Amino acid sequence: AQSVTQPDIHITVSEGASLELRCNYSYGATPYLFWYVQSPGQGLQLLLKYFSGDTLVQGIKGFEAEFKRSQSSFNLRKPSVHWSDAAEYFCAVGPPEYGNKLVFGAGTILRVKS
Amino acid sequence: EPEVTQTPSHQVTQMGQEVILRCVPISNHLYFYWYRQILGQKVEFLVSFYNNEISEKSEIFDDQFSVERPDGSNFTLKIRSTKLEDSAMYFCASQTKKNTEAFFGQGTRLTVV
Numbered sequence: 119a120q121s122v123t124q125p126d127i128h129i130t131v132s133e134g135a136s137l138e139l140r141c142n143y144s145y146g147a148t149p150y151l152f153w154y155v156q157s158p159g160q161g162l163q164l165l166l167k168y169f170s171g172d173t174l175v176q177g178i179k180g181f182e183a184e185f186k187r188s189q190s191s192f193n194l195r196k197p198s199v200h201w202s203d204a205a206e207y208f209c210a211v212g213p214p215e216y217g218n219k220l221v222f223g224a225g226t227i228l229r230v231k232s
Numbered sequence: 233e234p235e236v237t238q239t240p241s242h243q244v245t246q247m248g249q250e251v252i253l254r255c256v257p258i259s260n261h262l263y264f265y266w267y268r269q270i271l272g273q274k275v276e277f278l279v280s281f282y283n284n285e286i287s288e289k290s291e292i293f294d295d296q297f298s299v300e301r302p303d304g305s306n307f308t309l310k311i312r313s314t315k316l317e318d319s320a321m322y323f324c325a326s327q328t329k330k331n332t333e334a335f336f337g338q339g340t341r342l343t344v345v
Contacts, residue, residue, distance in 0.1 A: 150331065161236070161338035162275070162323060169331070208275060218263055218330055219288060222275040 120145045122211050124223035131199050132231050139194040139226050141209030150212040151192040153183055157205040204230045234258040238324050238337035245314055245344055253309045253340045255324030264307045265325040314344045
């Protein structure tokens with residue numbers, strides 16, 4: 119069965135520092151890949167998605183993610199973190215032949231210190 | 233910008249009671265979903281709905297659960313007899329067509345006491 123691993127439960131970075139959140143998936147082929155963000159009291163907002171093509175994808179709020187097939191990874195990056203980026207980040211996989219449901223990772227809580 | 237709307241944002245119910253969680257998906261979307269997140273756990277798929285019928289459901293989605301799209305705009309999740317372990321955040325999502333991104337609502341926090 120497909121699965122998604124986000125190895126870091128919590129990450130703390132200083133404002134202005136770079137950020138990388140890790141995501142690995144287990145799946146036999148190339149799935150569709152997503153990053154969602156959840157701020158306190160808010161829903162899940164899509165940051166970016168990968169379906170095919172260029173393996174470096176740009177998203178909203180200055181985020182980007184790189185799909186690496188050889189490592190089964192889809193890590194999320196941002197060059198300079200802002201205090202407003204503090205939230206929980208979820209990586210999700212949408213294997214095409216499993217219909218349209220998403221399989222989520224456990225999430226990474228990002229704290230930003232000033 | 234169109235968004236998925238869920239009501240209520242928080243519901244407290246007594247064990248054994250029926251609850252209905254409501255969602256208004258984005259208007260031109262055709263695929264609808266419910267997910268849930270128990271506190272401290274992953275977001276889990278419950279059910280998908282297309283063309284007025286369930287297209288897929290997880291093992292969590294047992295006979296206590298049902299979904300309905302009663303009027304072409306609302307999409308509801310009913311839990312017939314709530315249990316303590318049904319306490320969770322429930323998310324509704326919708327998408328335009330297969331293999332596109334899903335848009336999520338802000339969630340309904342259900343607390344069963």
